[in-house]
Amino acid sequence: MLELAGVGYRYTRWLFRDVTFSVPAGTVTAVLGPNGSGKTTLLRCAAGLLSPQAGAVRRSTPAAFVPQAHQSTFAYRVVDMVLMGRVRNVPTFATPGRRDHAAARDAMERVGILDLAGTPFSSLSGGQQQLVRIARAVASGTRILVLDEPATGLDLRNQGRLLTLLRELADAQMAVLLTTHQPDHARYLADTVVLLLGPDDVRVGPATRLLQDDTLNELYGIDIGAWPGSAHRTAERPLS
């Protein structure tokens, strides 16, 4: 589905080098790393929005990329936003046709936002807006979904809804690649994790093996046992 082989990217110094992993259909891969470690750059390379200076990326279909949330200028309705996911399928001098509208409708149904179709995008909550962005990516018809910090800014309920949705999309044989700052999310969702510890120290492996306290200490330069936010994890709870 999606394969990265020896991928490296540099601005002046190497941000990361020799990154190799693959995201087969039906699986989720999560990229973790501290701020500035190159997560977004790696994702953009994977999605085909940046060309890596080293290595190669293979995609079986064009990837749909869901960038981090930012404001849109015009108050388009949700259905029109989702329809824009079809831009690859509509010729330059044409407008979306019956099949594109059907694809947008299916995507909204899959993501569970059909009832929002006529609502202006700008009047939605942050969680709903994120669901619309994902529906837009699904509407493109791709099998590869790449998401940059999809859970940022969402409350616990919406985080749960998002994680469930991404799991469902993966179970429907999509290849899902995302970045996250929350090890809990990676634990719940990811089959494979990619840890960006440093330019020459990128670790890839099963989430269960890599997401241990000592690795997280090393990744974020903290002592996770003494970290103030770790108290809530003493009683393990499901996320949704």
Next chain:
Amino acid sequence: MARDDAVAPERSLRLAVPPVAAMAVVLAGVVIGAVAVGRFGVPLPDVVRILTSRGEGLSAADQNVVLYVRLPRVLLALLVGGGLAIAGAALQAAFRNPLVSPEIIGVSSGASFGGALALLLGLGTTVLVGAAFGFGLVALVLVFAVTITRGITPVLMIVLAGVVTGSFFSALVSLTTYVADPYDQLPTIVFWLLGSVASASYGKVLIAVGPVLAGTLVLLLLRWRVNVLSLGDEEAAALGMRPGRTRWLLLTAVALIVAGAVAVSGVVSWVGLVVPHFARMWVGPDHRVLLPVTFLMGSAYLILIDTLARTVTAGEIPLGVLTALLGAPAFFVVLRRHRNRIWDDA
């Protein structure tokens, strides 16, 4: 009910047709009305008969006024108003900024200079129109040349290049007026710069119709891509579109329209800024509907204002002055009443 309606595949067509048809009917009415009124009134039924070439038996004076005095003027206002309005709507989307108007990319300043120069050198109308059009395109090429880089050109860079190019040509226009003969050439140049369709003729209509309609056609064909472009480069690229290519296509179409409009009517300001806002308040931001409606509305708007310009006083009020005098307060009132409705707090 709203839900099924909103997602039905035929929706876009169904929603687009009524406003476009309604606006087309309004425009047709405005055209006929504008041809009828004036110092020399022609009854409406006679106007319709003359326009549908069934004017036998009517006085030659009536036919003359309708066909050779008023109709070319109305047609010119139709082309200029519609063209500037749709150009403004497209630019506001491409730059994601509600305050953008066709003047921002420097093309009108370039075209003004071309026209002023031709008037200074005492060259004929054909040269004037050609020079205005030519320098308008020169301005666009300059903006191109300044901003051309590898990969995607940032929107801010284009705006800056447009402003700089515009200022440069404005300075040249000032220079032209400074060296012009104050008793003979200067009034002509100043009056031309104010913007007017008073000197309309079928010749001018023929000159404007090519670039204005060609540019308008390109914008209409791009109307759905304009939606995607208005999300910003990052999101548009993420969806698989090449925003840079689409934007330059759009800018070239806009430059064609603006250069054509300035060449035949001077600088008619405010139409490209105000009319898209009125249209957006009526039909919403979807450019598939907005762009055609904006063209028709801009045409009707400019014909109405031009009719006012030639009928309210014995003399003529320059069109560009009226569009600003009426446009600015109307714009202000509507913005106060509708703020936050159409734009996301931008």
